[in-house]
Amino acid sequence: MHPFPARMAPDIALDNLAPSPKPLRVLDPMMGSGTVLAVARSRGHKAHGIDIDPLAVLLSRVWTSNVEGDDVRLKAKEVLRRAMRLHPGMRADTAFPPDADRETIDFLRYWFDARARKQLFCLATAIRGVRSVLVRDALWCAFSRLIITKQAGCSLALDLSHSRPHKAFTVAPSVPFERFLSAVERVVQGIVVPVVTKAPHSTPRHGDARKLPFSRETIDLVLTSPPYLNAIDYMRCSKFTLVWMGHRLVDLRNLRSVSIGSEATRTGIEQDKFILDVISKLSLSPPLSRRHNAMLARYTDDMRKSVGEVARVLVKGGKAIYVIGENTIRGTYIGTSEILRAVAEFAGLELSERSDRELPPNRRYLPPPQSHQTREHLDARMRREVVLTFQKS
Numbered sequence: 001m002h003p004f005p006a007r008m009a010p011d012i013a014l015d016n017l018a019p020s021p022k023p024l025r026v027l028d029p030m031m032g033s034g035t036v037l038a039v040a041r042s043r044g045h046k047a048h049g050i051d052i053d054p055l056a057v058l059l060s061r062v063w064t065s066n067v068e069g070d071d072v073r074l075k076a077k078e079v080l081r082r083a084m085r086l087h088p089g090m091r092a093d094t095a096f097p098p099d100a101d102r103e104t105i106d107f108l109r110y111w112f113d114a115r116a117r118k119q120l121f122c123l124a125t126a127i128r129g130v131r132s133v134l135v136r137d138a139l140w141c142a143f144s145r146l147i148i149t150k151q152a153g154c155s156l157a158l159d160l161s162h163s164r165p166h167k168a169f170t171v172a173p174s175v176p177f178e179r180f181l182s183a184v185e186r187v188v189q190g191i192v193v194p195v196v197t198k199a200p201h202s203t204p205r206h207g208d209a210r211k212l213p214f215s216r217e218t219i220d221l222v223l224t225s226p227p228y229l230n231a232i233d234y235m236r237c238s239k240f241t242l243v244w245m246g247h248r249l250v251d252l253r254n255l256r257s258v259s260i261g262s263e264a265t266r267t268g269i270e271q272d273k274f275i276l277d278v279i280s281k282l283s284l285s286p287p288l289s290r291r292h293n294a295m296l297a298r299y300t301d302d303m304r305k306s307v308g309e310v311a312r313v314l315v316k317g318g319k320a321i322y323v324i325g326e327n328t329i330r331g332t333y334i335g336t337s338e339i340l341r342a343v344a345e346f347a348g349l350e351l352s353e354r355s356d357r358e359l360p361p362n363r364r365y366l367p368p369p370q371s372h373q374t375r376e377h378l379d380a381r382m383r384r385e386v387v388l389t390f391q392k393s
Contacts, residue, residue, distance in 0.1 A: 001033075001059070001062070001063055001141065001186065001187055001189075001190025001191065002033060002059050002141055002144060002145055002148070002187070002190070003145075003148055003149060003150050003160075004032055004033035004056070004059065005234055005237060007032060007033060007035060008028075008032060008035040008036060008224075008225045008323060009035075009323070009357075009385075010035055010039060012223075012321075012323055012387065013035055013036050013039035013040070013223060014039055016221070016223055016321055017036075017039050017040050017043050017045060017221075017223070018043060019043045019044050020044075020045075023044050023045050023046055023200060024040075024045045024046070024220040024221050025045070025046050025048070025218065025219050025220045025221070026040040026045045026046065026047045026048070026219070026220065026221050026222075026223065027047070027048045027049070027050075027212075027214070027219045027221070027222045027223075027224075027310075027313065028047070028048075028049045028050070028222070028223055028224045029049075029050045029209035029212060029222065029224055029306060029309070029310060030050070030051060030209050030224050030225065030226055030227065030260065030306070031049030031050060031051045031056065031060055031204060031224070032051060032053075032056050032060075032225070032234075033056055033059040033060060033063065034049060034056070034059055034060025034061075034063045034064060034202075034204055036049065036223050036224065037049045037060055037063070037064050037202040037204060038060075038063045038064050038202070040202065041064050041200065041201075041202045044200070045200070046200040046201075046202075047064070047200075047202040047203070048202070048203045048204075048205075048214070048219070049202065049203065049204040049205070050204075050205060050206075050207040050208070050209055050212065050213075051204070051206065051207070052206070052207070052208055052209075052255055052258070052259050052260075053234050053235060053238050053255070053259075054206060054238070054242055054245075054247065054255075055144065055238035055241055055242055056234070056238070057204050057205065057206045058137060058140060058141060058144075059141060059144075060202070060204035061137055061204050062137050062138050062141045062187065062191065063190065063191060064191075064201075064202035064204065065134050065137070065138070065191060066134070066201075067132075067134040067135060067137075067138050067191065069188040069189075069191065071132070071134075071135055072135050072138045072139065072184060072187070072188050073184060073185070073188060075130055075132070075135050075139065076139060076142065076180065076181055076184040077181070078126075079123065079126040079127055079130065079139060079180075080123070080126075080177065080180055080181060082122075082126040082129070083119070083122035083123045083125070083126045083177065083180075084122070084177060086122040086125060086126070087118060087119065087122045087177075090118045090121060090122060091118075092114035092117060092118055095114070095117040095118045095120075095121040096108055096117070096121065097121070097124065097243060097244055097245075097246055098246070099246070100243070100248070101248055101249075101250070103248070103249050103250065104243050104248050104249045107239075107243065107249055108243060110156075110167075111155050111156055111157055111165070111167070111240065112154070112155055112156065112172065113156060113170070113171050113172050115171075115172070115175070116154045116155065116172040116175075116176060119154075119175065119176035119177050120143075120146070120147075120154065120176050120244060121244075123143055123176055123177075123180060124143065124244050124245070127139045127140060127143060138184075138187055138188070138191075139184065140245060141187045142180065142183040142184040142186070142187045143180075143183070143241070143244070144241040145183040145186060145187065146174065146176050146179055146180065146183055147160065147240050147241050147244075148160045148237060148238075148240060148241055149174075152169070152172075152173035152174060153172070153173070153174050154172045154174045154175070154176045154179070155172060155240060156168065156169045156170070156171075156172060157169075157240070160237050160240055165236065165237070165240070208258075209260065209306040209309065210260075210302060210305040210306050210309060211309065212309040212310075212312070212313055214313045215313070216312055216313065217313065217314065217315045217316065217318075218313055218315070219310075219313045219314055219315065219318060220314075220315055220318050220319075221318060221319050221320075221321070222310050222313075222314060222318070222319070222320040222321065223320075223321045224321075224322060224323070225322070225323040225324065225325075225385075226260060226303065226306070226322065226324055226340070227259065227260050228325045228327055229295075229296070229299045229327055229329070229334060229336055234259070235252055235253075235255060235256035235259065236256070238252070239252045260299070260302040260303070260306065269297050269298060269301045270293070270294055270297045272297070272301065274304070274346065275297050275300045275301060275304075278300055278338075278339055278342045278343070279293070279296060279297065279300065281338070281342070282334065282335050282338060282339070284332050284333075284334070285332065286331070286332055287332070288329060288330070288332055289330070292329050292330060292332075295329075296329070296334065299339070300339050300343065303339060303340060303343045304343040304346060304347075307320075307340070307343045307344050307346075307347050307349070308343075308346075308347045310347070310349075311344075311347035311348050311349050311392060314349075314392045315392070316392055316393065317391065317392065317393075318391070318392050319352075319389060319390065319391050319392075320344070320349060320389075320390045320391075320392070321387065321388070321389050321390075322340055322344075322387070322388045322390075323385055323386075323387050324336050324337050324340055324385065324386050324387075324388065325384070325385050325386075326384050326385070326386060336386075337354075337386040337388060340388060341388060344388070344390045348392065348393075349390035349391065349392055350390060350391050350392075350393055351388060351389070351390055352389050352390065352391045353387075353388070353389040354386065354387070354388055354389070355386070355387045356384055356385070356386055356387075357384070357385050357386075357387065358384055
């Protein structure tokens with residue numbers, strides 16, 4: 001339905017979310033674009049999802065909604081007509097979202113040419129006027145597809161779906177008005193239709209995996225894929241769309257800085273005995289720099305908090321399945337799965353199964369390489385995923 005970096009493999013969700021006589025209460029505390037929620041809903045389970053990225057929440061909400069495709073198509077044509085009526089009187093120097101601050105305006109001016117800005121502004125204005133929340137969300141999702149693409153979109157950046165934008169054009173290769181209805185159709189076709197009657201609603205919401213809004217022992221199954229360590233910066237991609245929806249860069253930067261997997265460090269945790277012990281057992285070679293060691297310490301602390309929350313909300317006998325990417329920092333291999341195993345045991349979860357899966361090159365959402373050597377490093381750190389299954393006794 002929409003490109004998204006490091007998407008959860010649907011086959012993993014399908015294998016672990018078979019239909020059952022009694023619907024399960026399923027949670028993905030780092031849901032991304034909502035693969036787990038969509039599959040769970042299609043199999044008749046009650047799914048909850050949490051993510052700190054507002055775009056991820058929007059995509060998950062649309063992917064699992066009950067919106068009627070014909071309603072979206074009809075309203076999309078009306079939105080496009082209204083946008084085209086607004087366009088002749090639009091000036092490039094005012095084609096910015098309402099209440100955008102100077103930093104956000106400068107960002108938009110740098111990454112979008114005048115034609116794209118004017119057309120995107122008109123489309124965004126028309127979408128804001130749609131009354132139905134379900135339809136409006138679907139149209140925003142289509143709007144986002146115009147910008148975040150696997151190839152060339154309506155911005156001056158190349159391959160935004162890989163999250164590492166670099167300016168590659170002087171004129172956007174795609175024209176928003178020309179692509180809008182086809183983007184809407186892709187969204188409509190991607191919305192999940194449940195295979196069971198009276199499928200329960202999924203509940204995606206904005207939040208933090210380290211502070212789950214659920215009571216103790218209320219979730220039967222957790223299935224999630226934590227963010228990569230120092231590999232994919234999700235918010236760097238999402239902001240290209242979110243600024244058109246009214247988000248300011250300063251607010252998105254604050255979200256990015258507190259995200260799990262962020263390169264930002266946290267004071268006071270490098271001497272934590274548990275974290276020191278976990279990192280020591282990784283036997284890192286060559287050793288990390290002080291900065292990267294602090295980043296690894298923060299990642300370990302974040303995973304300890306998020307897994308601790310999972311252990312709290314799981315019922316006794318419940319399972320927690322983690323799909324986690326192995327990677328490197330500056331040539332040093334990081335056993336991310338070993339970090340997860342250690343924090344899960346600390347939280348009282350028992351490892352019951354482990355399996356490895358290779359990532360086909362065409363399925364890896366890698367940042368665009370800057371050199372052949374960079375590509376080798378990226379391939380080395382993101383070519384494998386480890387699937388760990390834990391149980392709460």
